[in-house]
Amino acid sequence: MQGKDVVLGLLNQRDMSGYEIKDVFETQLKFFFDGTFGMIYPILRKLEKEGLIQKKHVVQDLKPNKNVYSITDLGKKEFKTYLNSKTVEETFKSDFLMRMYFGQELDRDKMISFIKQEIERKKTNLSELTDNYERWTNNGMNSFQEITFMYGIAYYKSEIKVLNEALEKLDGQD
Amino acid sequence: MQGKDVVLGLLNQRDMSGYEIKDVFETQLKFFFDGTFGMIYPILRKLEKEGLIQKKHVVQDLKPNKNVYSITDLGKKEFKTYLNSKTVEETFKSDFLMRMYFGQELDRDKMISFIKQEIERKKTNLSELTDNYERWTNNGMNSFQEITFMYGIAYYKSEIKVLNEALEKLDGQD
DNA sequence: GCTGCCATGTAAGATGTTACATGATTGT
DNA sequence: ACAATCATGTAACATCTTACATGGCAGC
Known part of the structure; x- marks a missing residue:
């Protein structure tokens, strides 16, 4: 692909x-x-x-x-x-997660700001995706195409939730 | 990155x-x-x-x-x-979603089998990720590194759910 | 003898990114 | 004037993928 x-x-x-x-x-x-x-x-x-x-x-x-x-x-x-060819596995690359992984190098506040930035980024992405979904629905879209949107929306929502939970947990450690 | x-x-x-x-x-x-x-x-x-x-x-x-x-x-x-450089946006590429998008070309059964395959794929990925998470927890992992796993686990779980819901919905259309 | 894991590499080619370069038309 | 949208392209470069190639050691 x-x-x-x-x-x-x-x-x-x-x-x-x-x-x-x-x-x-x-x-x-x-x-x-x-x-x-x-x-x-x-x-x-x-x-x-x-x-x-x-x-x-x-x-x-x-x-x-x-x-x-x-x-x-x-x-x-x-x-x-x-x-009709074999479906290849999806690829995902995240610079944000990279920074989470190597975070010990940076101070705590910087890390927390990375998370907050990422939440904002995802909120923006989610609202753009939702907008495009609504705009496209009116122009005709089949049930399989709809899945591509459901998939994306679920992704953003679930990650926003995970990141917010992570923030709360980090706050509790003060 | x-x-x-x-x-x-x-x-x-x-x-x-x-x-x-x-x-x-x-x-x-x-x-x-x-x-x-x-x-x-x-x-x-x-x-x-x-x-x-x-x-x-x-x-x-x-x-x-x-x-x-x-x-x-x-x-x-x-x-x-x-x-300390600016975090770049994540990239995601999915051949599976590609097929969902262009699905009108294929027959319904083929499409449903694509979805089922993808669910299996994600279940495997989820269990591998969970295994690696558990193995690594015992070797010491900081709270930020833990986020990378929570993020991945949430992703797989939420997509498995979305795809199962899509299957049910498609069944209802028979 | 075979399989599996440990271990390192190269070479060719495909693919994609970044930056540059141009220019028409519309609306403010 | 200026910004936005429409419209097309190239050239250099960076990056990554795929396939090939080799070989030691351990255990069955």
Whole structure:
């Protein structure tokens, strides 16, 4: 599962420009995948070269022109192959937990401020995710896609709770 | 936060060989960072070249010889710099959620089997994490390090619950 | 003889990040 | 003027993954 597969999957749903793809990444896939322009455009070029997608130049009146990509039959086949491949294990990398792990090096107040910062960060993430969920619900979403949101919301809520409990426990040790 | 910082952090705690570092990655950091030999050994070589760590060849009797690394003053300084740098946002990548998102392509049974597989996967991960937590508790662990485990355990438990609920809901739709 | 654990490494390639670079249009 | 949004891209670099390659020692 790489950027390539995700882009192909999106174009398998409907035609899009690189800019639009970035937008879907931000509003719908952000919790479990992130893509940047520096990644999306090179992927589009590569997929086109391989004949998996096709470019159409679209002239616009009120906005700058754009390149809209559509998936080819070859691309559809390739995406199906991905969908039927073995699911790879998720990856998670946390700088915050790293600091918790190596915390003995720092003083207690610094550590507590790290935790408070992380709680705030997660609260922000949660409200963004909730907003995107609500916005998308109105545009049609199937029960499986809904799971991706439930999953993310449960994650943030449960970690906010854990971190608050940790703070309380640390307070009790004074 | 990269492999380099983690390796430096571990050697900041005590001297270790590449093989031992891998073991700590597996048993203590696995939830929020993963390292492979193909990553660890090149990092050790690089850090040594930069003068941040030092190699000692240790001849062993009952086991193959090994290279034990220790951190230098320069390395300690470098690690402190990392600890005081701004925490970067966590990253999460999930192939499972990807399939949930693009699920309309597949038939319902296949999707349900993906969910069941993922629940099993998470149950296994949870029990491994719990085992490592218990094993480590007996070897001394501070309250901040404990947070890294609480965080992971909460994650797995809450996602297992979400996925089970999703399954029930899907059953109700028959 | 085989398996499992201990132990170290390389080389090639894929992948992704960061920073830079450009420019139109719309609204304030 | 200026900021925001729309729109596309490159080049250099850092990083990591995968696969390969080797070999000692212990116990069955």
